[in-house]
Amino acid sequence: MAGVDYLADERNKAEFDVDSMKIVWAGSRHTFEVADRISKLVANDPAFRKDDRPMLPRKELFKNTLRKAAYAWKLITELRLSEEEASKLRFFVDEPAYTDLHWGMFVPALKGQCTDEQQSKWLPLAYKMQIIGCYAQTELGHGSNVQGLETTATFDPQTDEFVIHSPTLTSSKCYHTVEVLCTWWPGGLGKVSTHAVVYARLITDGKDHGVHGFIVQLRSMEDHKPLPGITVGDIGMKFGNGAYNTMDNGVLTLDHVRIPRDQMMMRVSQVTREGKYKQSDVPRQLVYGTMVYVRQKIVADASCALSKAVCIATRYSAVRRQFGSQNGGPETQSAHYRKSYTGLIQVIDYKTQQNRLFPLLASAYAFRFVGEWLKWLYTDVTQRLAVNDFSTLPEAHACTAGLKSLTTTATADGIEECRKLCGGHGYLCTSGLPELFAVYVPACTYEGDNIVLLLQVARFLMKTVSQIGSGKQPVGTIAYMGRVEHLLKSRCSVQRAEDWLNPSQVLEAFEARAARMSVSCAQNLSKFSNPEEGFAELSADLVEAAVAHCQLIVVSKFLDKLQQDIPGKGVKQLLQAVCGIYYLSLLHKHQGEFLATSYITPKQAALASDQLRALYSKVRPNAIALVDSFNYTDHFLGSILGCYDGNVYPKLYEAAKKDPLNDTVVPDGYHEYLKPLLKQQLHSAKL
Ligand SMILES: CC/C=C\C/C=C\C/C=C\C/C=C\C/C=C\C/C=C/C(=O)SCCNC(=O)CCNC(=O)[C@H](O)C(C)(C)COP(=O)(O)OP(=O)(O)OC[C@H]1O[C@@H](n2cnc3c(N)ncnc32)[C@H](O)[C@@H]1OP(=O)(O)O
Numbered sequence: 001m002a003g004v005d006y007l008a009d010e011r012n013k014a015e016f017d018v019d020s021m022k023i024v025w026a027g028s029r030h031t032f033e034v035a036d037r038i039s040k041l042v043a044n045d046p047a048f049r050k051d052d053r054p055m056l057p058r059k060e061l062f063k064n065t066l067r068k069a070a071y072a073w074k075l076i077t078e079l080r081l082s083e084e085e086a087s088k089l090r091f092f093v094d095e096p097a098y099t100d101l102h103w104g105m106f107v108p109a110l111k112g113q114c115t116d117e118q119q120s121k122w123l124p125l126a127y128k129m130q131i132i133g134c135y136a137q138t139e140l141g142h143g144s145n146v147q148g149l150e151t152t153a154t155f156d157p158q159t160d161e162f163v164i165h166s167p168t169l170t171s172s173k174c175y176h177t178v179e180v181l182c183t184w185w186p187g188g189l190g191k192v193s194t195h196a197v198v199y200a201r202l203i204t205d206g207k208d209h210g211v212h213g214f215i216v217q218l219r220s221m222e223d224h225k226p227l228p229g230i231t232v233g234d235i236g237m238k239f240g241n242g243a244y245n246t247m248d249n250g251v252l253t254l255d256h257v258r259i260p261r262d263q264m265m266m267r268v269s270q271v272t273r274e275g276k277y278k279q280s281d282v283p284r285q286l287v288y289g290t291m292v293y294v295r296q297k298i299v300a301d302a303s304c305a306l307s308k309a310v311c312i313a314t315r316y317s318a319v320r321r322q323f324g325s326q327n328g329g330p331e332t333q334s335a336h337y338r339k340s341y342t343g344l345i346q347v348i349d350y351k352t353q354q355n356r357l358f359p360l361l362a363s364a365y366a367f368r369f370v371g372e373w374l375k376w377l378y379t380d381v382t383q384r385l386a387v388n389d390f391s392t393l394p395e396a397h398a399c400t401a402g403l404k405s406l407t408t409t410a411t412a413d414g415i416e417e418c419r420k421l422c423g424g425h426g427y428l429c430t431s432g433l434p435e436l437f438a439v440y441v442p443a444c445t446y447e448g449d450n451i452v453l454l455l456q457v458a459r460f461l462m463k464t465v466s467q468i469g470s471g472k473q474p475v476g477t478i479a480y481m482g483r484v485e486h487l488l489k490s491r492c493s494v495q496r497a498e499d500w501l502n503p504s505q506v507l508e509a510f511e512a513r514a515a516r517m518s519v520s521c522a523q524n525l526s527k528f529s530n531p532e533e534g535f536a537e538l539s540a541d542l543v544e545a546a547v548a549h550c551q552l553i554v555v556s557k558f559l560d561k562l563q564q565d566i567p568g569k570g571v572k573q574l575l576q577a578v579c580g581i582y583y584l585s586l587l588h589k590h591q592g593e594f595l596a597t598s599y600i601t602p603k604q605a606a607l608a609s610d611q612l613r614a615l616y617s618k619v620r621p622n623a624i625a626l627v628d629s630f631n632y633t634d635h636f637l638g639s640i641l642g643c644y645d646g647n648v649y650p651k652l653y654e655a656a657k658k659d660p661l662n663d664t665v666v667p668d669g670y671h672e673y674l675k676p677l678l679k680q681q682l683h684s685a686k687l
């Protein structure tokens, strides 16, 4: 039945122009065209096959990743791809690799933390991949607490060098009697990187200046062996088959390793030839700049991972049929379910399925738009920093930290929900969902544990509340705090379900909830004589206030997007419905907070649920077209359940036949382990 599109009927139902939506999703016609061309290039090249990944032993898996990365680089250079095209190519190859850390963290760290002179030395080497780098910050004992890092970089004025040392201590202070203080986790470190940006405490003349970044060569450029004083290796298998095990997360100890003074990254602060420590006129927090950059990238990436899972679950929900009647006989479910030609109900028509799936579909779009906005915010703060305007740095930190936390938590949970939405078949590796989850879930931890990051947002919120009335007007994402008096008093004016489609009404509801939760936390905090003690005691409430603030940002950026000119038949109308699903499903999920802060009444909450159901019905005929708008190839999706033509069952059957376990009819091990067992039972049962 090759060539039949089993989802054609669904595609014909679409009430909007899919090609226009594809451009909205991509961000621009240019971005769409690049992504479309590069994704097809990757999909059509058998060298990028990835369906065997869950079955490969680690060593083979890793070697395969090295092969793909080298081949990708060959294509990039031979085809003279631009930076944008090259980064799209790596994205569509869709396999975590050392290159993610080289391009995603090492190069940005060089750009952000090095002086112009240092950049002119290191960047050309990194751009040509003549050196490969990673970002080595986390230690075995310290991840979240960056200030607590224990690796030291001690300046030796005799030789004009830093001595980098990660001590192995015998300590009686801590729970363990022996504490090994080494770097632990960096991707690309274990087996590949020739260089690392290592974070260490800077010591000059016996004085500790806190954590700074240093460029350290790890391996010989001749034979790839670790340089003297360096012990390095992989930290071992991680969660899931295939998944993130293509990455060589590493362990590193540095035993009095010497590097030249000019390998301290000196944009933020410098050490002179005489060993004098000098701080530039920029905030110390810029040492953390690479994390701000990557968190912003991770937010954009969340929409990719979630949209992938949602595309799989939506297509499969339209293909999968359960209950109803096959031959026009008695029905097992009520008559209002739409029936297909077979008389069976598509599971996507169950309201419970829609109630689980459509908010995730809406979140994928919401994260796409907030990711676009965050990229703008990051570019803006970078331009300001270049002219010594540091005023928006705290907001940029709070937004990147908070949105990274919000979007990765929702995406990881959403992928798992999509797996369940696909029933039993979702549990098969060929659904693509187990591996997607296993690859994605560490995003809740890396680049800052999601709770730790929300606590940073909470600090920012509490600082803002404490400044209300001081004359300092809150701006940007926190501007609503400037209207806090109104927001504390106001009441929701919704009277009919459709009133929940009014953007200013919705915005005020989310602002009032966020403002009231923050103010309530601040009031409770003020009861403590020691603010830090109060912060620790109230941290669970503070995290909830931070989530409310971050959700407000996502909702407001989606609403802002809808204010723009969006061309294409029906595109804007559909996006309005999708946006409505996003905020009303949040309102429903967090109803308790909206009610407890007394902004809305139970009746208004019920009207919100009515409107939400109405929007599900509006989106239902457009669901397949909405996921087609992501423009994902079958290669990128890596899922039989999500394949474009919906021809799921024969493909599942064929894939099962190809499983190595089915290479022989009688399994290996039969003669050793099954036959004797069966024989013995045969004797005892006298059969
Ligand atoms: C498969 C990959 C898939 C997707 C990725 C897609 C795209 C990404 C592209 C490339 C990346 C490639 C792959 C990514 C995969 C994995 C890589 C993982 C890498 C890592 O994990 S690197 C290690 C990251 N570590 C952390 O994030 C540690 C978390 N901890 C911290 O950030 C800080 O220590 C903390 C907790 C924020 C602050 O601690 P503390 O309370 O002790 O405060 P400080 O004294 O340190 O700070 C005080 C002051 O500074 C402000 N501040 C803190 N951080 C920042 C910052 N980053 N920027 C600006 N300002 C900051 C803080 O608010 C305080 O301000 P105040 O004094 O209150 O005004």
Ligand SMILES: Cc1cc2nc3c(=O)[nH]c(=O)nc-3n(C[C@H](O)[C@H](O)[C@H](O)COP(=O)(O)OP(=O)(O)OC[C@H]3O[C@@H](n4cnc5c(N)ncnc54)[C@H](O)[C@@H]3O)c2cc1C
Residues within 6 Å of the ligand: 101, 135, 136, 137, 138, 141, 142, 143, 144, 145, 184, 185, 186, 187, 244, 249, 442, 445, 446, 447, 448, 449, 450, 451, 452, 455
């Ligand atoms: C796949 C992967 C890739 C990584 N890649 C890199 C890399 O390339 N380079 C690198 O340097 N690092 C890397 N990391 C390390 C990563 O950045 C850290 O694991 C992360 O920052 C979390 O720190 P932690 O492991 O110390 O967690 P911990 O801080 O030990 O967290 C443990 C628990 O304690 C809680 N907790 C901690 N502090 C607080 C607090 N103050 N208040 C309340 N609760 C708290 C957390 O919420 C969590 O539940 C990677 C990690 C993973 C999983």
